[in-house]
Amino acid sequence: MEKLDQDFFLEADVVGIARSLLGKILATNLGGLGITKGRITETEAYAGLTDKASHAYGGRRTKRTETMYLAGGVAYVYLCYGMHHLFNIVVGPQNIPNAILIRGIQQLQGFEAMSIRTGKQVLANAVVSGPGKVSKALGITTNLDKTSLLEDLIWLENEPVYPNENIVTSKRVGIDYAAEDALLPYRFLLQTDE
DNA sequence: CATTTGATGTTCT
DNA sequence: GAACATCAAATGC
Numbered sequence: 001m002e003k004l005d006q007d008f009f010l011e012a013d014v015v016g017i018a019r020s021l022l023g024k025i026l027a028t029n030l031g032g033l034g035i036t037k038g039r040i041t042e043t044e045a046y047a048g049l050t051d052k053a054s055h056a057y058g059g060r061r062t063k064r065t066e067t068m069y070l071a072g073g074v075a076y077v078y079l080c081y082g083m084h085h086l087f088n089i090v091v092g093p094q095n096i097p098n099a100i101l102i103r104g105i106q107q108l109q110g111f112e113a114m115s116i117r118t119g120k121q122v123l124a125n126a127v128v129s130g131p132g133k134v135s136k137a138l139g140i141t142t143n144l145d146k147t148s149l150l151e152d153l154i155w156l157e158n159e160p161v162y163p164n165e166n167i168v169t170s171k172r173v174g175i176d177y178a179a180e181d182a183l184l185p186y187r188f189l190l191q192t193d194e
Numbered sequence: 195c196a197t198t199t200g201a202t203g204t205t206c207t
Numbered sequence: 208g209a210a211c212a213t214c215a216a217a218t219g220c
Contacts, residue, residue, distance in 0.1 A: 044212075053212065055205090062205065082202025084213050101212060132213045175212055 001025075004156040009072030009091045009149070014098040015186060017091050018045035022167060022190045025157035026105060030139040033117070036110030038138065039159070040102060041127055044172050045186040046088070048097030053178035056097035067146050068097035075154060077135070077145040084132035087140045089149065089156075104129040104189065107137065114138075166191045 004024065011017055027037040048056040048068055055078075056065045067076040068090055076088040076099050092098035106127045107114060114122040114137040128134050135141070140154070149155050169185045176182055 046212080055212080060206095064204070078212090079203060081211065081213050082204080086212065088212090103212090130214070136214095172212080177211080 002158045003150065004158050006071075006073040006150060009089065010093060011072075012092050012096065012098075014045045014047050014091055014100065018043040018100045018186065019167070019188050020161050021089070021100060021102075021156075022188055023159050023162040025108070025159060026102065026138070026154075027109075027157060028138045028140065028154045029152060030144075030154070031113075031117075033113035033139065034110055036113050036138050037108045037157075038105030038128070038134070039108055039190075040104075041106050041190040042102070042104030042129060043188050044101040044103055045188075046099045046101060047186075048099070051178070051184075051186075052181040053172065053175040054097065054099070059097075065097060068099050069095050070146065072098075073149050075140075075144050075147045075149060077140055077142050079142055080132070085135040085141050086131045087135045087138070087144075101131055102134055103131045103187075105134050105137075162190060 021040050021043050024040050025037055026040055029035045046054040048054045056068045070090055071094040072091040074090045076090045077085055080086050088099040088101045090099050111122045117139050118136055128137050168189050170187045171183050172187045
């Protein structure tokens, strides 16, 4: 296997990276439950400075969003609605608060660990759709905020980029408050064969 | 079957 | 005090 290196995350083109992340492997080794892996099937780009849907819109800087200003290649994990840990990948150069939310994966490895974490039976190759469920299955919590993706707790493995015909672009969901920015085609999903 | 609602913490007004 | 990048369970047709 070949880990993605930091150069991949330093591009300024968030939307482009969100597109190329589809099909890559997200792996974690947490909580003593062994390695869990999933193929990324759904992403959303958040272009910090210009995007009303982003926590860091207009350069807003808080203790929470601080992570987004780091150079690309670290995890940004935050708590949503008080109970869901959402996993994002910080991209772009330092001080540019760009990030990509992982919304869905296809589970490839570590089904037992995922079953324990979610409290439910996990079927081989099942697709997990929903950012809250992704981090739950992989055991991601806010402890991992600011963790480098180049080490052995959590990392990404390179895979060939998918052909365009297998990729669907769409507007993002759950962010109606962002007005016109909610309509931007910043959401990418992999067409899995049904 | 579609729609509403409860859990719950961090941040911003 | 309100709002929020959510999910699952309960309620209403």
